[in-house]
Amino acid sequence: MRRTRFGPARTIVVFYAITVTLGTLLLALPFTTTGDGRAHFSTALFTAASATCITGMSPVDVATYWNPFGQAVILLLVQAGGLGIVTLSVRLLQLVHGRMGIGGTLAAQADAHTDTPAHARSMIRVIVRFYLALEAFLAVLMALRLHFAYGEGVGRAAWDGLFHAVSAVNNAGFTLYSDGAAKFAHDPWVLAMLCGGVFIGGLGYPVWFELQRRRRPHQWTMHTRLTVGGSLVLFVVGLVTFIAFEWRNPGTLAHLDFTDKVWNSIGGAVFPRTAGFATVDYTAVRPETMAVNYVLMFIGGGSAGTSGGIKVSTFFLLGAVIISEIRGEPQARVGRRAIPVAVQRQALTVALLGVGIVMIGMIAILTISEQPMQLVLFETISAFSTTGLSANLTGQLPEGAQFVLIALMFIGRVGTMTVGSALAMRRSKRRYQLPEEFPIVG
Amino acid sequence: MRRTRFGPARTIVVFYAITVTLGTLLLALPFTTTGDGRAHFSTALFTAASATCITGMSPVDVATYWNPFGQAVILLLVQAGGLGIVTLSVRLLQLVHGRMGIGGTLAAQADAHTDTPAHARSMIRVIVRFYLALEAFLAVLMALRLHFAYGEGVGRAAWDGLFHAVSAVNNAGFTLYSDGAAKFAHDPWVLAMLCGGVFIGGLGYPVWFELQRRRRPHQWTMHTRLTVGGSLVLFVVGLVTFIAFEWRNPGTLAHLDFTDKVWNSIGGAVFPRTAGFATVDYTAVRPETMAVNYVLMFIGGGSAGTSGGIKVSTFFLLGAVIISEIRGEPQARVGRRAIPVAVQRQALTVALLGVGIVMIGMIAILTISEQPMQLVLFETISAFSTTGLSANLTGQLPEGAQFVLIALMFIGRVGTMTVGSALAMRRSKRRYQLPEEFPIVG
Ligand SMILES: [K+]
Ligand SMILES: [K+]
Numbered sequence: 001m002r003r004t005r006f007g008p009a010r011t012i013v014v015f016y017a018i019t020v021t022l023g024t025l026l027l028a029l030p031f032t033t034t035g036d037g038r039a040h041f042s043t044a045l046f047t048a049a050s051a052t053c054i055t056g057m058s059p060v061d062v063a064t065y066w067n068p069f070g071q072a073v074i075l076l077l078v079q080a081g082g083l084g085i086v087t088l089s090v091r092l093l094q095l096v097h098g099r100m101g102i103g104g105t106l107a108a109q110a111d112a113h114t115d116t117p118a119h120a121r122s123m124i125r126v127i128v129r130f131y132l133a134l135e136a137f138l139a140v141l142m143a144l145r146l147h148f149a150y151g152e153g154v155g156r157a158a159w160d161g162l163f164h165a166v167s168a169v170n171n172a173g174f175t176l177y178s179d180g181a182a183k184f185a186h187d188p189w190v191l192a193m194l195c196g197g198v199f200i201g202g203l204g205y206p207v208w209f210e211l212q213r214r215r216r217p218h219q220w221t222m223h224t225r226l227t228v229g230g231s232l233v234l235f236v237v238g239l240v241t242f243i244a245f246e247w248r249n250p251g252t253l254a255h256l257d258f259t260d261k262v263w264n265s266i267g268g269a270v271f272p273r274t275a276g277f278a279t280v281d282y283t284a285v286r287p288e289t290m291a292v293n294y295v296l297m298f299i300g301g302g303s304a305g306t307s308g309g310i311k312v313s314t315f316f317l318l319g320a321v322i323i324s325e326i327r328g329e330p331q332a333r334v335g336r337r338a339i340p341v342a343v344q345r346q347a348l349t350v351a352l353l354g355v356g357i358v359m360i361g362m363i364a365i366l367t368i369s370e371q372p373m374q375l376v377l378f379e380t381i382s383a384f385s386t387t388g389l390s391a392n393l394t395g396q397l398p399e400g401a402q403f404v405l406i407a408l409m410f411i412g413r414v415g416t417m418t419v420g421s422a423l424a425m426r427r428s429k430r431r432y433q434l435p436e437e438f439p440i441v442g
Numbered sequence: 443m444r445r446t447r448f449g450p451a452r453t454i455v456v457f458y459a460i461t462v463t464l465g466t467l468l469l470a471l472p473f474t475t476t477g478d479g480r481a482h483f484s485t486a487l488f489t490a491a492s493a494t495c496i497t498g499m500s501p502v503d504v505a506t507y508w509n510p511f512g513q514a515v516i517l518l519l520v521q522a523g524g525l526g527i528v529t530l531s532v533r534l535l536q537l538v539h540g541r542m543g544i545g546g547t548l549a550a551q552a553d554a555h556t557d558t559p560a561h562a563r564s565m566i567r568v569i570v571r572f573y574l575a576l577e578a579f580l581a582v583l584m585a586l587r588l589h590f591a592y593g594e595g596v597g598r599a600a601w602d603g604l605f606h607a608v609s610a611v612n613n614a615g616f617t618l619y620s621d622g623a624a625k626f627a628h629d630p631w632v633l634a635m636l637c638g639g640v641f642i643g644g645l646g647y648p649v650w651f652e653l654q655r656r657r658r659p660h661q662w663t664m665h666t667r668l669t670v671g672g673s674l675v676l677f678v679v680g681l682v683t684f685i686a687f688e689w690r691n692p693g694t695l696a697h698l699d700f701t702d703k704v705w706n707s708i709g710g711a712v713f714p715r716t717a718g719f720a721t722v723d724y725t726a727v728r729p730e731t732m733a734v735n736y737v738l739m740f741i742g743g744g745s746a747g748t749s750g751g752i753k754v755s756t757f758f759l760l761g762a763v764i765i766s767e768i769r770g771e772p773q774a775r776v777g778r779r780a781i782p783v784a785v786q787r788q789a790l791t792v793a794l795l796g797v798g799i800v801m802i803g804m805i806a807i808l809t810i811s812e813q814p815m816q817l818v819l820f821e822t823i824s825a826f827s828t829t830g831l832s833a834n835l836t837g838q839l840p841e842g843a844q845f846v847l848i849a850l851m852f853i854g855r856v857g858t859m860t861v862g863s864a865l866a867m868r869r870s871k872r873r874y875q876l877p878e879e880f881p882i883v884g
Contacts, residue, residue: 311884325865
């Protein structure tokens with residue numbers, strides 16, 4: 001019985017495992033690299049895992065190491081990984097929230113009777129159509145810009161436009177340029193396109209549906225309030241700290257003019273939210289910026305979207321619990337709605353398991369390598385949250401450490417979501433009450 | 443009404459503020475240092491705060507900078523800080539747990555009717571007597587060892603013995619030697635004495651009382667189970683990782699013989715739990731050891747004792763919530779007792795506020811100074827948790843960063859406990875139920 005109910009969670013794990021395996025085999029073919037011979041196995045595996053988990057980290061320069069065939073494989077894996085998470089999460093969330101038999105959980109489900117497979121299929125069609133339309137729209141914009149402003153030929157501009165549109169909407173962060181998104185550090189138009197694609201793709205379909213249907217924020221569901229409000233808070237915090245810490249840093253913003261400084265700061269606030277595009281050199285940012293990025297990356301984006309991390313709703317739900325507690329309110333709440341105790345426990349579990357996994361991953365890499373902790377922690381959180389930002393460390397790490405990163409990417413991609421759902425599914429009725437006891441806190 | 447109930451929490455804040463002020467004035471007198479002239483104000487303030495908050499960090503070498511008068515002031519401040527926390531917490535916990543009107547909260551209160559000021563006074567007498575007896579016992583042992591094994595004269599040995607006994611039982615970590623506790627790296631006897639004093643002093647009186655009265659662990663209260671079981675887990679984790687990471691490290695254990703390696707590893711597991719004695723050079727430990735130490739220091743020791751951190755019970759209570767959640771149990775529990783939802787929220791609040799304060803403190807110091815994050819985070823957590831371990835950074839930090847550390851020590855000492863109690867006191871009856879709503883987690 002439980003097995004049947006767990007179907008979608010298991011499907012997600014199996015889907016990603018198979019896709020990573022297929023991708024590794026494809027990338028390990030003899031005609032995928034620009035050099036002679038085939039790619040090293042660990043390079044193929046790392047790249048396939050990174051693309052499928054829409055992380056974007058890479059031990060090699062994607063622009064020069066892989067030939068167009070290899071790059072096309074990466075693009076396909078990114079598309080499969082992104083579409084996979086979005087569509088599989090429909091059925092997963094339907095089961096989790098449908099079973100609870102309450103309206104108002106998700107707008108998309110509150111407005112219609114959705115707990116039938118037929119409805120799920122039609123919902124998936126709507127979502128995939130919106131998703132592909134967003135990619136196509138962005139691809140055209142990018143291609144036009146690359147053709148007219150950068151003088152790329154029509155075919156090249158179309159390919160580059162498609163690749164970067166898919167990379168942005170899926171929050172993958174791969175680019176086809178050796179200097180990555182830094183190529184566009186002086187181009188607000190492209191930065192705005194990338195930020196837009198990343199932001200919309202990362203919100204998640206439950207928020208898309210709701211924003212499309214209802215107008216006023218006070219009518220939003222708790223999930224949308226937490227995700228939209230939280231994303232806004234994180235954007236402001238990321239922007240203000242990036243400007244404050246980097247404005248005069250000669251390694252990052254100091255040499256840019258005012259407009260470019262602002263736009264790169266906007267990128268510096270948006271891209272760590274699991275997009276992974278880097279317009280500045282993350283080996284040169286201030287350590288205090290790194291520290292803020294740890295937090296932004298770990299939190300990530302919206303649920304049931306292409307972003308990673310423990311998710312905005314999880315983090316701000318815990319924040320709401322703490323604020324209610326400090327205010328001395330009898331129930332933890334968001335607006336006029338109480339947060340169920342079981343959901344509080346789920347959020348706590350997802351968040352602290354995440355902290356534990358990051359700690360173990362970091363300690364493992366520290367014991368294997370001789371790199372400074374500040375950079376190792378950056379790569380570790382980047383992998384776990386599938387952000388893909390890198391302080392140029394990935395390629396320098398020994399193979400053992402790269403396998404740790406691969407494991408973190410996989411756990412981060414399939415783990416947070418399936419664990420969150422699995423916990424919600426297992427919620428059981430209380431058959432008896434244990435007597436309570438009050439230990440000392442603090 | 444609320445003001446009256448909050449009396450003890452406010453008393454703690456006022457008591458520590460006054461003691462730090464008095465200590466600063468005393469240490470700033472013209473005849474406290476070995477050199478000419480008086481101590482710099484910031485040095486006096488830092489040392490007074492560190493001693494009163496029983497942290498043990500110091501921007502100067504306590505052994506050579508202060509003369510015997512200055513050292514006596516430090517000893518008095520440590521004693522005041524330690525006795526203060528232990529006695530003030532009696533009244534605080536009595537109010538918090540007495541008001542809830544349940545037996546079984548604390549053994550000491552379950553066995554007798556304790557919610558009267560008269561009983562509190564008699565309890566404080568018992569605790570202070572036990573506490574001073576422990577210090578005296580350890581002082582005699584230490585003095586004997588220093589006299590017979592280190593050839594210190596009788597007067598000197600008595601003074602040193604007293605100082606280090608008080609420093610150990612109060613989890614202060616100050617020593618009168620320029621090489622700190624490293625002087626005893628080859629002396630298992632002294633290491634055992636220090637570990638013993640630190641461990642017993644840090645358990646907290648609620649556990650003392652219970653261990654003295656009841657025999658079998660399954661009869662223990664939840665608080666004692668969490669604290670004793672958790673301390674054991676942390677000891678084993680600290681010991682195993684210290685041995686695994688440092689055994690062959692030429693900067694720390696490699697040059698020691700087998701017995702010394704083991705005893706220094708025991709110290710390496712016990713002292714970061716807010717004692718702050720350093721037998722090894724923390725600038726030379728492996729980064730992975732540092733990472734484990736971050737966690738050990740942040741958690742700290744037992745509630746209502748001389749240790750700091752968010753407390754063992756807070757941390758393992760959250761651990762129990764997560765384990766219950768993963769097992770799919772309807773209530774979070776420890777053994778056959780449920781953890782009240784309100785207490786879960788308190789623990790979450792204390793722990794995450796702690797993380798937030800450490801993050802803000804670290805970012806503040808990173809912006810002020812140019813030190814590596816790995817070391818700054820170490821000093822930040824050490825200050826907040828009043829552990830007092832140092833990677834020799836304190837003296838090198840600019841004055842502004844030292845003030846941040848002072849603030850962290852103060853918040854860490856008075857904050858965790860008063861916040862935990864204040865939250866418990868504010869627990870109010872539910873006058874109405876808000877409708878629940880289920881956001882997505884993960
Ligand atoms: K990414
Ligand atoms: K200490």
